[in-house]
Amino acid sequence: MASRTLPLFSCVAHNTFRSHMRLFGSGGGNGLSAVSGAVSGGVVGVVGAAGAVGSSHLLLDRGLAVRPFTSGKKSASASSTFVQSTSFASLPLSRSTSSRDHVASFSTNSHDHSNLHQPDQPDNSPDVHWDFTEANYDKVAEIVARYPSNYKAAAVIPLLDIAQQQNDGWLSVSAMNRVAAILGMADMRVYEVATFYTMFNRSKVGKYHLMVCGTTPCMLRGSRDVYAEISNHLGGVEFGDSTPDGLFTLSEMECMGCCVNAPMIAVADYTNGTEGYTYNYYEDLQPGDAVRIIDSIKDKGISSVKIGSQTRGTCEPKDMQTSLTSTPPGPFCRPLIKKEAEQKA
Structure with a gap:
């Protein structure tokens, strides 16, 4: 599969610019006035104590990197360690990319499928009504009560676990949406949790x-x-x-x-x-x-x-109190119980 070339100006880069924009003055050369809406500003880099530009890459997303900076202008702040370059580099991905279905095959659970909507499952739709049973609502209330009201989202994993148990071993979109509504979370935040942890199944499983x-x-x-x-x-x-x-x-x-x-x-x-x-x-x-x-x-x-x-108690050695195949060489414990009994006699 052929590699793709993606624009370097990702949301990660944009956040980098926003966080360091204050380091550049209006008279600092090329400035950052053009950065907010276009890919024509500078790249924020790191320089050493002597002002030379560092050679480390700034990694942005998987497979994307800024080429080592070779030129740049110091920021308006004399104490700043950041410089700006005059151009962006668009590099190929370091490895081929493919569909999410293919990527999911690398998951630690071979049954987990990360794609949110699966058209081959008509009951996996936000339009299908799903709700907790009354008995499970009692469990939900007990779990949510463990957390401060402004941290209810901390209960998302145990609630998803209950939902999966009730839903015959898998999480439908409507079940995840219900958890999101109870916890006051955005639906996408719950999807992120459910597709990250491999103990949650996004496809139907057997009994x-x-x-x-x-x-x-x-x-x-x-x-x-x-x-x-x-x-x-x-x-x-x-x-x-x-x-x-x-x-x-x-x-x-x-x-x-x-x-x-x-x-x-x-x-x-x-x-x-x-x-x-x-x-x-x-x-x-x-x-x-x-x-x-x-x-x-x-x-x-x-x-x-x-x-x-199936063959021994917990993880103890099977036949004796040692995993050695020969008689243990010692040192051995002193028979204190026997000695104490002799002293009392």
Whole structure:
């Protein structure tokens, strides 16, 4: 895909000009009078103590940079460290760009799609009515009450979490709009949160959301084999896909904090809405363990499966109080309890 050349004068650059405009006097050469509406003013740069222009780039947005400044005029303020240049540079992006759908494939959740409106989902529209249940409104009120009235927006993540649980595991546009209305936020601010955090799903998922950790520790311990076994067992579904019966969705997640018990998967249960919602870890897996867990969930429900490590207690060594393969060389603890008993006798 070909690279694109974009104009350098972005909103980032404009803010830079506004914040430093006071450093330039009306008689300071080219001035900044033409900057407010056109790309004909100067570029703000940094100079050293001796007045020489620094060679560092000023990065503006991904792939955009100002070429090293080679000429410029000191500002009207003698103590200022800023200069202005007489021209802008428009540089190619440092790498090819593509559509948001393609960029979303780099997300840490393989099921997450960042595009806000998805035409293939007619119920994902701001025109579709959505609201919290009465029971969930009680939870919403309790959460919002934890924050000062002028900081209600701090509750956006827990409210989105409740909305996702109620909405069978995904966030529709109307659900996000409802959260925004309750918190007095602009809709776009809520969209930004929902599309940034990968635990929020912007597409429908199955009743059970299977998430395979693909980060380095799990990968080294066999997570790719676990994924391959799950995919084959579910009829060839890949990351981001759901089974035809809508029961399982398979996704890849990045580190979920159980590296010591790698490899692991997480399963989110959306079968009973908010009241029955669970999010459990299953650790120390062999490929066959993952298949057994899935079959047990399908036949008997989520409660039929042991949570956590499948082979040991928490992250303790499996057979003894050491991870060494031979007898520990010491030092050993003194038998104080035995010694105390002997003294009392």
